Amino acid sequence: MIYIIEGVDGTGKSTMANLIADATRTNIMHMEQPVDSAPGVMFSSYMDIITNHKDLILDRAWYSEMIYGPVFRKHSQIPISDMFKLEKELIGNAVIIYCRTSNIQK
Numbered sequence: 001m002i003y004i005i006e007g008v009d010g011t012g013k014s015t016m017a018n019l020i021a022d023a024t025r026t027n028i029m030h031m032e033q034p035v036d037s038a039p040g041v042m043f044s045s046y047m048d049i050i051t052n053h054k055d056l057i058l059d060r061a062w063y064s065e066m067i068y069g070p071v072f073r074k075h076s077q078i079p080i081s082d083m084f085k086l087e088k089e090l091i092g093n094a095v096i097i098y099c100r101t102s103n104i105q106k
Helices: 013-024 043-052 062-073 080-090
Strands: 001-009 029-032 054-058 095-097
Touching: 013 029, 013 062, 013 095, 029 043, 043 054, 043 062, 043 080, 043 095, 062 080
Parallel strands: 001 054, 001 095, 029 054
Antiparallel strands: none
16 A cells, blocks of 8 residues: 655654554655656656555655645646646555644634
């Protein structure tokens, strides 16, 4: 199973990844924000990862690129059409977990 853990900084992604890793004995791959690269490089990297690993925990994935790409580089390095191709490749073998902060006021 491939687990993709997404969410903004400080929401517990790494904690969740470690809990899943301990329970399933699955490796964690932390995806860093890339520097500008040639078109298609990010897509190829992700496709290689998800097609060559049956069991893996991704601490961030291409979903973060939709937000962080335009913010840090003024553009995304992976088109939405390629994101759909990656999702199609994952059908039946992935769980996406979105971590967020609580809205509860104390």
